Amino acid sequence: MTRTKGQLQVDFLKSVIAANGQIAKANFSVERSLGPSNPTYVLCLEQHGALSLQELPWTPELEEFLLLEHPTTMEKKDEERERFATILGNNLRTVEAQFGRDYAQAVFVDLLKDHPEYNLERLIVKSPTPTPSRQSESYLACRRFLEHAIAGLQNTAILKLRYPDEPTTVALIGEALGTVLDDRFHISLREQLFPR
Amino acid sequence: MTWVVSKLIDFIDERLNHMIEAPSMWGSSESVELQILQLLEIRSLVLSAPDGQSHWHHVQADYERFIAAHLPGAPPTTLSVLLDHEPSKLIPLLAQFVAEQRRAQSSGDSVQSRNAWEFFVIESIMAKMRPTLEKESESSVNYHVRPVRVTDKVA
Numbered sequence: 001m002t003r004t005k006g007q008l009q010v011d012f013l014k015s016v017i018a019a020n021g022q023i024a025k026a027n028f029s030v031e032r033s034l035g036p037s038n039p040t041y042v043l044c045l046e047q048h049g050a051l052s053l054q055e056l057p058w059t060p061e062l063e064e065f066l067l068l069e070h071p072t073t074m075e076k077k078d079e080e081r082e083r084f085a086t087i088l089g090n091n092l093r094t095v096e097a098q099f100g101r102d103y104a105q106a107v108f109v110d111l112l113k114d115h116p117e118y119n120l121e122r123l124i125v126k127s128p129t130p131t132p133s134r135q136s137e138s139y140l141a142c143r144r145f146l147e148h149a150i151a152g153l154q155n156t157a158i159l160k161l162r163y164p165d166e167p168t169t170v171a172l173i174g175e176a177l178g179t180v181l182d183d184r185f186h187i188s189l190r191e192q193l194f195p196r
Numbered sequence: 197m198t199w200v201v202s203k204l205i206d207f208i209d210e211r212l213n214h215m216i217e218a219p220s221m222w223g224s225s226e227s228v229e230l231q232i233l234q235l236l237e238i239r240s241l242v243l244s245a246p247d248g249q250s251h252w253h254h255v256q257a258d259y260e261r262f263i264a265a266h267l268p269g270a271p272p273t274t275l276s277v278l279l280d281h282e283p284s285k286l287i288p289l290l291a292q293f294v295a296e297q298r299r300a301q302s303s304g305d306s307v308q309s310r311n312a313w314e315f316f317v318i319e320s321i322m323a324k325m326r327p328t329l330e331k332e333s334e335s336s337v338n339y340h341v342r343p344v345r346v347t348d349k350v351a
Contacts (some may be wrong), residue, residue: 034322035329060344068345087344094343128311145343152346165351190314 006061012054013043013065021047026072028058028079030086032183039086041066058086071160077172084153084176089183091149099142105184106132107142111150112181117167118174123181126190150177201242202313208239209298216291225276225286232290233259236297243301255297262293 003011013023025044030037039058044051056062063086066072074080096104106129112120132139154173163169182188212235214221219228233255241252263275266289270278279286 034325060342063344068347087346091343094341097341125307126311128308128315149343149346152348155349155351156347158351159347159349185311185315186318189318190311193318194310194314 004059004061005057006059009056009059009062010065010069013062013070016045016047017070019047021045023070023072024051026066026074027076028074028083028086030082034189037086037183039082060090063087063090067156067160071162073161073163081172081175081179084157084173085179085183087153088149088176089180092146092180092184095142095145095149099138102129103132103138104142104146105129107139108146109181110134111143111146112177115150117170118177119171120174120178120181123178123185123187126187127181127185202310202316204242205239208235208242211235212294216287216294219287225279225283226274229274229276229286229290232294236294239297240301258297258300259293262296 017023022045023043024046027042027044028039029042030039041054041056041058041062043054043056045054063083067087074083092104092108098104099107105127109124109127109129110132112118112124150173153176154169157163157169157173158165163172212232215228215232215235219225222228222231237252237255240255244252260272263270263278267275267278275289276283276286279289
């Protein structure tokens with residue numbers, strides 16, 4: 001069976017680690033523009049004293065490896081925020097594929113309204129989504145998936161990436177969620193193009 | 197809220213303004229009064245939350261309260277009939293009711309209309325640019341329709 005790009009990336013990193021190598025430093029970049037965002041990992045690998053840089057396009061498989069199997073934090077907090085936003089955005093995208101884009105986004109915004117700890121009021125007000133009916137089975141299924149994606153990422157940050165179980169980590173997840181809202185609803189761009 | 201809703205609200209508000217500024221252009225006093233009430237009902241309907249409820253019946257009840265407050269003890273009929281002998285008072289009172297209804301129909305909704313319109317404009321631009329941008333990019337696939345697993349354990 002053909003291996004996916006993500007599986008090949010993970011195989012490569014596993015082979016480096018198995019040969020007594022390590023990930024010495026990890027950086028993450030994403031292009032915030034109207035076009036594709038091309039999220040990319042830049043990993044500094046150390047093997048037998050030699051350093052090499054590997055630029056790896058983001059894939060879910062690579063992300064799971066760097067989150068769960070070989071927990072790796074980014075060098076800078078801004079990069080971690082963008083990484084978390086990419087994970088949350090990807091998982092929102094999968095639920096959009098299942099329930100439809102507008103509906104999934106409406107549930108996402110509705111869910112965030114119940115989480116003041118993420119401090120997203122300013123962005124929620126600028127997110128043009130209808131209020132979904134909270135009684136439907138679709139709503140419950142969609143919300144459950146999104147809640148797990150958000151709470152699971154926060155727990156992963158604490159348990160695997162060793163972020164402190166403190167408000168600073170909640171704030172980091174909140175910033176990542178804010179980036180997803182900004183990206184989905186073009187909020188920063190709208191503020192520039194249509195100043196009020 | 198959609199771009200269509202935003203356009204409808206703009207149209208209704210513009211038509212209400214015209215009627216108040218030049219009522220004689222729109223027929224008799226009673227005709228103007230009823231057209232204004234109908235426009236306010238449609239405005240309220242358009243701005244209703246998408247929960248299957250039609251929130252427009254309140255306009256009539258609000259209007260009855262408004263008349264009762266300004267003309268205590270008046271019989272249940274139109275303002276144009278009640279002010280038949282003081283026609284100059286009709287339009288200022290209707291203008292006041294329109295202003296109250298606009299406030300009551302939630303200023304948050306106009307923010308939503310504005311948000312929806314801005315979002316529509318940018319999405320339209322992106323839809324036109326997307327083929328070019330994707331051609332320029334090495335990979336047009338940024339996201340993969342497969343969720344990233346996260347831990348099930350609770351911190």
